[in-house]
Amino acid sequence: MNSKKSQKIAFIFLLLATLLIIVPVGLIIAIIIQKGLPGISWEFLSDIPRKGMRAGGIFPAIVGTLYLVSGAIIFALPIGLFSAIYLSEYAKDNFLTRIIKLAIVNLAGVPSVVYGLFGLALFVVFFKFGASILSGSLTLGIMILPLIITASREALESVPYSFREVSWSLGASKWQTIRNIVLPNAIPGILTGTILGLGRAAGETAPILFTVAAFYLPQLPRSIFNQAMALPYHLYVISTQVPNVDEKIRYGTALVLLTMVLFMNLIAVVIRYKFRKKKKW
Amino acid sequence: MRKIKELILEKLIFICGIASIFFVVLIFLFLLKEGFALFKTVLPADFLFGRKWYPISEPAQLGILPLILGSLLVTFGAALISIPIGVASAIYIAEVAPAKSKEILKAGIELLAAIPSVVLGFIGMVTLVPWVKKLFHLPTGLTALSGSIMLAFMAMPTIVSIAEDALYSVPKTYKEGALALGATHWQAIWRVMLPAASSGILAAVMLGIGRVIGETMAVMMITGNAAVMPTSILQPVRTLTATIAAEMGEAVVGSEHYFALFAIGIVLFVISFAVNVGADLFLHKKR
Amino acid sequence: MAKFSIRELDIWFHQVHALSQASLEIESNEILSIIGPSRSGKTTFLRMLNRLNELERGFRMSGKVEMDAKDIMTEDRELIRKKVGMVFALPLPLPLSIFDNVAYGPRMHGVKSKKKLEEITEDTLKKAYLWDEVKDRLRVSAFKLSGGQQQRLCIARTLAVSPQVVLFDEPCSGLDPISTAKVEEAMLKLKENYTIVLVTNNVKQAARVGDKTAFFLSGELIEMGDTQKIFTAPKDKRTEDYISGKFG
Numbered sequence: 001m002n003s004k005k006s007q008k009i010a011f012i013f014l015l016l017a018t019l020l021i022i023v024p025v026g027l028i029i030a031i032i033i034q035k036g037l038p039g040i041s042w043e044f045l046s047d048i049p050r051k052g053m054r055a056g057g058i059f060p061a062i063v064g065t066l067y068l069v070s071g072a073i074i075f076a077l078p079i080g081l082f083s084a085i086y087l088s089e090y091a092k093d094n095f096l097t098r099i100i101k102l103a104i105v106n107l108a109g110v111p112s113v114v115y116g117l118f119g120l121a122l123f124v125v126f127f128k129f130g131a132s133i134l135s136g137s138l139t140l141g142i143m144i145l146p147l148i149i150t151a152s153r154e155a156l157e158s159v160p161y162s163f164r165e166v167s168w169s170l171g172a173s174k175w176q177t178i179r180n181i182v183l184p185n186a187i188p189g190i191l192t193g194t195i196l197g198l199g200r201a202a203g204e205t206a207p208i209l210f211t212v213a214a215f216y217l218p219q220l221p222r223s224i225f226n227q228a229m230a231l232p233y234h235l236y237v238i239s240t241q242v243p244n245v246d247e248k249i250r251y252g253t254a255l256v257l258l259t260m261v262l263f264m265n266l267i268a269v270v271i272r273y274k275f276r277k278k279k280k281w
Numbered sequence: 282m283r284k285i286k287e288l289i290l291e292k293l294i295f296i297c298g299i300a301s302i303f304f305v306v307l308i309f310l311f312l313l314k315e316g317f318a319l320f321k322t323v324l325p326a327d328f329l330f331g332r333k334w335y336p337i338s339e340p341a342q343l344g345i346l347p348l349i350l351g352s353l354l355v356t357f358g359a360a361l362i363s364i365p366i367g368v369a370s371a372i373y374i375a376e377v378a379p380a381k382s383k384e385i386l387k388a389g390i391e392l393l394a395a396i397p398s399v400v401l402g403f404i405g406m407v408t409l410v411p412w413v414k415k416l417f418h419l420p421t422g423l424t425a426l427s428g429s430i431m432l433a434f435m436a437m438p439t440i441v442s443i444a445e446d447a448l449y450s451v452p453k454t455y456k457e458g459a460l461a462l463g464a465t466h467w468q469a470i471w472r473v474m475l476p477a478a479s480s481g482i483l484a485a486v487m488l489g490i491g492r493v494i495g496e497t498m499a500v501m502m503i504t505g506n507a508a509v510m511p512t513s514i515l516q517p518v519r520t521l522t523a524t525i526a527a528e529m530g531e532a533v534v535g536s537e538h539y540f541a542l543f544a545i546g547i548v549l550f551v552i553s554f555a556v557n558v559g560a561d562l563f564l565h566k567k568r
Numbered sequence: 569m570a571k572f573s574i575r576e577l578d579i580w581f582h583q584v585h586a587l588s589q590a591s592l593e594i595e596s597n598e599i600l601s602i603i604g605p606s607r608s609g610k611t612t613f614l615r616m617l618n619r620l621n622e623l624e625r626g627f628r629m630s631g632k633v634e635m636d637a638k639d640i641m642t643e644d645r646e647l648i649r650k651k652v653g654m655v656f657a658l659p660l661p662l663p664l665s666i667f668d669n670v671a672y673g674p675r676m677h678g679v680k681s682k683k684k685l686e687e688i689t690e691d692t693l694k695k696a697y698l699w700d701e702v703k704d705r706l707r708v709s710a711f712k713l714s715g716g717q718q719q720r721l722c723i724a725r726t727l728a729v730s731p732q733v734v735l736f737d738e739p740c741s742g743l744d745p746i747s748t749a750k751v752e753e754a755m756l757k758l759k760e761n762y763t764i765v766l767v768t769n770n771v772k773q774a775a776r777v778g779d780k781t782a783f784f785l786s787g788e789l790i791e792m793g794d795t796q797k798i799f800t801a802p803k804d805k806r807t808e809d810y811i812s813g814k815f816g
Contacts, residue, residue, distance in 0.1 A: 007467035011377050017369035018378075021437050022389040028396065028404050079297050086298025090291070093625060096299075102561060103301040109488070109557040110308060110550065111495025112398075113522045117529070117546040121311040125534060142304055149301065162660050166722075169618060170673035170729055171650030175287040180676070185663060203397025206497040206522075210529050232399040232498075239403045240502055250407075254400050265395045269388075 032254050039252025048218045053238055054245050058253055063220055064133075064228030065202055065260070068212065071137025071224070072144060072201045077194055080148030084190075087149070088156040089178055108146035112206040115143045119211040134224040136212025143207055144197035151193020155186040188275035192268045199264035203257065205232040215241075231257045312550055316543035319343070323537075328544060334508040334519075336528065336538040343541045345548070347510045351425070351518035352494060354511050355504060358429025359436055359493045364486055366433070367440030371485070374441065375448040376470055387442075394438035402499035405431040410503060417515055423505030425518045431499050436489035443488060447481020448474060484563035491556035495549065497522040521545050571596045571733060571763045572617060573634045579612055582626035586612040590631075590789045592782060599755065599764040601778030601795065603771055605815065609787040614735050614767045618652040619645055635733075650677060653731035657738040659718030661710035666702050669710045669721055673729035688728050696724035697754055716747025723754055734758060736766040740773065752777055771811050775799050783807045 043057055050056030091097040119139030129135045159182050167177040205213075213233040221228040235253045238245045319328065323343055331344015374386050409430060414422030451474050459469035475482070505517025506527060525542050532539040570593035579587040587609040594600050602610045615621045616633060619640060633640050640648050650673075662669050670689040671679075679685060689706070693699040698720040702713070710721055719739060726734055736755065740748040755764060755777055768774050774781050775795060782792035783804075791804045802808045809815060 003465045003468060007465045010467045010471075011373075014369050014373035014377055017366045018373045018386060020366055021370055021393065021434070021441070022386060024434065025389050025393045025396075028401070029392075031404065031408070032400070079300050082294050082297030083300055086294045090294060091298065100299060100301055102558065103305045105561050106305050106554055106557050107301055109491055109495070109553045110305075111497065111522055111553055113495070113497040113525050114308070114312070114546050114549050114553075117315075117525060117543055118308045118311055120529065121315050121543070122307070126311070142308075145301065145304065162656070162658075163662055165620060165623075166656065166660050166662060166725075167672070167676075168623065169620060169649055169654040169656075170676060170725065171646045172673070172676040173283075173287060173646050175290055176676050180672070181662060199395060203395075203399070205397070205399045206526055209526055232397055235403055236399050236498060236502070239406060250403070254403050257397060258400055261395055261397055262392070265391070 029258070032251060032258055035247065036251035036253075036255025039246075039248035040255065044249075044252055045256070049216065049234075053216060053234075053242050054249070058231065058234060058256065060217060060220055061229040061231045061234040061253075062256065062260075064212075064214075065231040067133050067221065067224075067228060068136050068140060068208065068230055069198050069201045071133060072140035073194060073198055075138055075141035076145050076148050076197065080145050080197075081152050081190060083145075083149045084152035084156055085178060088153050089174070089182065104146045104149055107142075108150075110143075112143065112204055113209075115139055115207040116209050116211060118142075119207060124211055130225065131210065131212055131214075131227050132225045133212055133221055133228050136208045136228070136230075137224075139207045139211045140201040140204060143204065144201050147197045147200060148193050151196065152186070152190045155189020155193065156182055158189065159185045188271055192272050195264050195268040195271070199261045199268070202264065203232055203261045205230075205236055208233060231260070309550060312543055312546045315540060316545075316547045317540075319537065319540035319544045323541070328541070329548075332510055334524070336532075336541060341537055341541075343537065345521070345524075345541075345545060347508050348519055348521050348524050348545070349548075350511050351504070351508075352520040352522070354425050354514065354518055355428045355432060355500065355520055356490060356493050358425060358514060359432035360486075360490055362429060362433035363436040363440060363489060363493075367437045367485075367489065368444055368482060370437070371441045371444035371448060371482075372470060372475075375445045376466070376474070387445075390438050390441050393434065394442075397498075398435065398496060399498040399502075401431060401435060402502035405499060405503045419515055421505060421517065423503060423517050425504060425511060425514045425516060428500050428504035428518070428520075429514070431503050432493045432496055435496055435499065436493045439492050440485045440489035443485035444478070444482045447478040447485060450481070451477045480563045484560040487556050487560040487563070491553055491560070494556070495522060495553055497526050501526050521549055525549075569596075569637075570594060571635065573632075573637070574616075575632045575634075577613075577616065577631035577633060578629060579609075579616065579621065580626070580628045581624060585787060587616075587787045592789060592792055594763060594765060595780070596763050597759055597761075598779040599759050599766055599777050601774035601781045602765065602767045602784060603769075603774045603781060603810070604784035605810070606769070607786075608784040610767045610784045611737055612787075613784065614654075614737055614765060617733070617735055617765065618649050618654055620649075620654070650729050651731055652733045652735060653726035653729060654735040654737065655719070655722050655726055655739045657741050659715055659722055659742065661713070661718050661721055664710060665707045666710050666713070666721060667706040670725050670728050673725060677729060689724075692724040692727040693721075695727055695754070695758070696720040697750055698724055714747075716743050716750060719743060719747065719751060720754065723751070727758075731762065733763040733765065736764065736768075738768055739766070741769060748773075771813075783810060785810070 045057060046059050047057030048060055049058065119135055123129045123135035123138050124131055163181050164177050167181045208230055212228055214227040214229050215237060217227060217229050235257055238253060239250050328343055328345060330346050331342065332346050333342040333344050334347055335342040374383055378386060405427065410422035410427050413424060413427045455473050455477055456469050459473040500520050501523035504520065506519045506523055507517035508519045511518045525545055529542050532542055572594040575591050577587060577590040590613060604610045612621060621627050662672060667689055670692055671685045674685060674688050690699060698717060701717060710718065713721060740751055758764060778795040780792065781795045781798040783790045785806055791802060791807050799811060
């Protein structure tokens with residue numbers, strides 16, 4: 001009986017600990033929605049910031065973030081996908097593979113601000129791209145590379161080995177097998193990973209601080225060598241650098257950023273769920 | 282013809298395969314290239330153990346000890362909060378929660394991981410910081426404690442999901458064996474499951490702490506950014522990451538200050554490298 | 569002349585010696601049945617003939633495998649696999665339609681014309697005794713077929729690349745007796761045009777369809793000869809024990 005009682009107490013504590021994480025998450029999102037929603041209007045989404053960012057909208061920041069995220073994915077998806085193909089289809093169980101896996105783990109663990117430093121040193125200064133969409137996109141691209149590799153690799157490896165054997169046994173080459181059998185069946189998983197990467201890139205601030213982000217830029221960027229505003233940096237600026245910004249604008253910006261990121265995560269979850277349901281094997 | 286095309290493709294695949302190694306090395310080399318220039322004028326020991334960080338005074342004082350201690354203090358506080366709560370929650374989700382609420386809880390944890398750090402920083406600023414100020418009657422709520430609480434939240438998704446994986450991968454027979462001997466479910470968890478999953482849980486904790494040390498935006502917005510030797514957890518502090526983020530914008534490229542910020546980057550890179558390699562070793566030991 | 573001539577073949581996977589010193593010849597237009605308990609090396613031997621073993625980790629070999637008097641290890645790998653088709657133990661349709669399953673091989677070898685692909689599909693599905701059952705629903709996913717139909721689809725798919733040899737790796741292990749009979753019927757018909765090597769756990773099946781039978785045990789070829797001889801007057805005691813069901 002005594003051990004039953006201690007089990008009960010222990011489980012209550014475990015539940016409390018879990019609630020201690022989950023409840024604040026709900027609260028955070030509820031607060032942002034509740035206080036941010038009044039600030040959202042067509043004007044807020046489509047206008048440039050005015051009166052020293054104390055009025056107007058956040059259009060340039062939204063566009064800037066979209067540019068950066070697209071640039072990052074254009075760079076990271078092909079490299080990440082090919083890298084995943086190498087690891088899942090070609091790599092042997094040897095020292096090199098071990099080192100590659102370790103490098104991916106490390107790349108995933110490098111602090112985001114260190115990516116910012118790296119982007120500054122390599123793209124902005126060394127390659128003389130300056131603070132620009134190009135520099136920022138490349139920096140974000142390298143940052144999300146490990147995420148894309150890991151997700152794609154899992155997707156590729158979940159395609160049954162027997163499908164490959166069948167294809168080889170019919171005289172198809174290794175690449176034909178990858179191209180016609182493995183890739184088409186791994187696409188949902190790859191897509192999920194890619195969208196999660198997009199969400200991650202959209203929300204990061206530190207890597208773009210010195211590589212692209214503009215404090216205040218009331219027009220849209222014209223080329224990839226221009227600076228751009230970006231949503232996360234804009235939120236940082238109006239909440240710490242500019243005094244007396246209306247609460248509605250700050251919460252509204254936070255809500256737009258959060259919506260963007262969570263929406264991408266939602267799409268990824270939906271794809272994963274749908275695919276699991278109609279999986280053919 | 283097809284053969285040649287495929288040969289080229291396979292070479293390309295191999296090159297992309299080793300791209301990760303290339304990028305890690307490239308990051309390290311560029312940090313070294315810019316950071317090492319500092320040590321022409323400043324002794325490494327003075328840099329690491331100097332107690333004063335006045336980068337723009339004449340002559341500049343570039344000791345990062347207060348920053349290291351700031352990072353350690355905030356990290357230590359965050360670890361103290363996040364490890365027990367995170368591991369407990371992992372146990373709950375893996376072992377206790379009914380199947381239905383399990384999925385919801387996992388989704389909630391994933392949701393937390395998805396919130397951008399600048400949003401968490403913002404929400405911390407407007408809710409947590411005034412609360413800490415009031416509770417402890419402080420002149421400012423921008424303190425190490427506020428930072429620790431917020432960072433604990435950011436570490437928890439990592440800790441919970443990896444620790445849950447570790448518990449999940451303990452062979453079912455272990456638990457069943459304990460239950461068959463008359464142990465309660467809790468005794469089986471405490472005496473059998475946790476020890477069996479210990480190396481995975483340790484890796485979870487390490488990776489969670491790694492995330493905390495590297496976290497930048499939330500910390501910069503919440504901890505007050507005073508580059509002084511920390512004496513109390515209710516005081517503003519400044520971390521290594523926040524220093525880079527806050528000052529690089531103003532540092533002139535090629536100046537001593539600029540080099541010093543890169544040298545801080547080297548320190549961060551080395552820490553994260555050690556944490557990740559360590560955690561990887563623990564995760565592999567499990568198998 | 570023998571289709572395959574195998575001399576002193578040894579195969580290892582890492583430290584495991586899967587096959588040792590196997591030497592035999594396989595004649596054209598015959599069915600060779602290979603019997604033996606599990607882990608006897610019979611499947612390893614079979615997968616050597618279309619070079620599927622070498623994709624596995626830790627593969628090493630010595631000895632020689634010649635097809636039409638040419639060493640298969642020095643020939644083009646994809647060409648060997650095209651010439652030597654394989655039907656696997658479980659029905660393994662690709663996640664494609666019935667038509668695309670059959671057309672997959674020819675497409676990989678550069679056949680683009682739709683008409684030609686349709687011809688091949690009809691022809692091979694007929695050879696596999698499946699045409700009448702599926703001719704109205706060729707665009708349906710192959711997973712919609714029953715197990716026996718799937719296995720016959722796999723036979724058709726193998727024939728579609730016009731092989732000279734067809735390897736069967738326990739093709740009936742997952743099938744009911746009626747489906748098994750249909751697959752066996754197809755095999756007997758196929759030997760008119762193809763060389764067939766059949767690995768089977770079912771001793772009776774070997775007796776029913778094999779012209780020759782080989783018995784493997786612990787990675788060694790114990791004995792090989794005309795099926796009738798092996799089953800009525802085996803030279804080796806172990807062969808006799810195995811086919812009479814004393815072990816295995």
